[in-house]
Amino acid sequence: MKTLIVIGLLLISGYSFAQTAGYQVGDMVKDFALKNVDHKTVSxxxxxxAKGFVVIFTCNTCPVAQAYQDRIAELNQTYTAKGYPVIAINPNDAGVVPNESFEKMQTLAKQKNFTFPYLLDPDHVVTKQFGATRTPHVFILQKTPKGNVVEYIGAIDNDPEGESSSQITYVKNAINDLSAGKKPAVVSTKAVGCSIKWKKTS
Amino acid sequence: MRLFFIICLSLITYSANAQVKLLSLDELDKRLTNGRDTTYVINFWATWCSPCVAELPHFEELHRANLKKPVKVLLVSLDFKSKLQKAVIPFVVEKKLKAEVFLLNEKDQQAYIERIDPKWSGAIPATLFIKKDKRQFFEREFTAGELNAAWLNFNK
Known part of the structure; x- marks a missing residue:
């Protein structure tokens, strides 16, 4: 019985650890090599x-992520030219949600004419490195001589419905600041999103 | 004929109960303060969130099992306010939810996510257990067994 309690406690602490771990603003990012929908590996x-990157954890099925699809495409269009391309990573496990499969990712990328990579992250390795917790979840990186540094973590904007007249475009503002050689005025935001569908371990 | 009346009556009573009230965080705080010895189980969900919808029956079960105890299960939807009539109320009626259902009446996600719990990233489902000053926050989904274990653990 005692062992059971200990195991339970370990599980609980492991769980909360998994949620708080991950990159913070200012951290150096480890490069990755993930398979894109065209089967090519992207690093x-x-x-x-590039001067930096807009890494976005997004997926096929989350309604919030879907609501942001066009805005993500627009970000890539606008900011690739300025040196900040979008790299989308699907953090979800297709074993838990079949519609998150690689094939379905390919279908979505084709349907929506994705002009940015849409990467598969088997076993959530990169997702856990970043500490992404939801879709969509954005990490803006700035390239430096020492490596890629996290400069912003959070939401794309404050308007999931896309109908507000007082929209604050967090990601755009942050990249504009970085492009101007400044630190982003807002470095972290929160937003309601879909939880990541973690692979079942038991 | 009498049966018909009874059915009608129960339908009317049910739909009257199947109300979803708007709830601001100030109103929630007030409710918690007035609750004194009550333990609150506050589940944050949305009609569009599949793991949330999957775990709602476990919260309904918790509600049903504690009807005679000072325990309140509050199901707080984070659906857009514009979806109240079109999505949330029909969902509550269809699923015959018996616990109290609210729609969060807050505009600023930056402010309310932080206020509900500083550790919360905003992913749902999320659940808060509160009894007086004791509180425990979960950014995760529960199976029936996991919710039961967390509940027993909180009440130890």
């Missing part, structure tokens, strides 16, 4: 001319 190092 940050591939982007020789």
């Amino acid at each position: 940050l190092a591939n982007y020789r001319n």
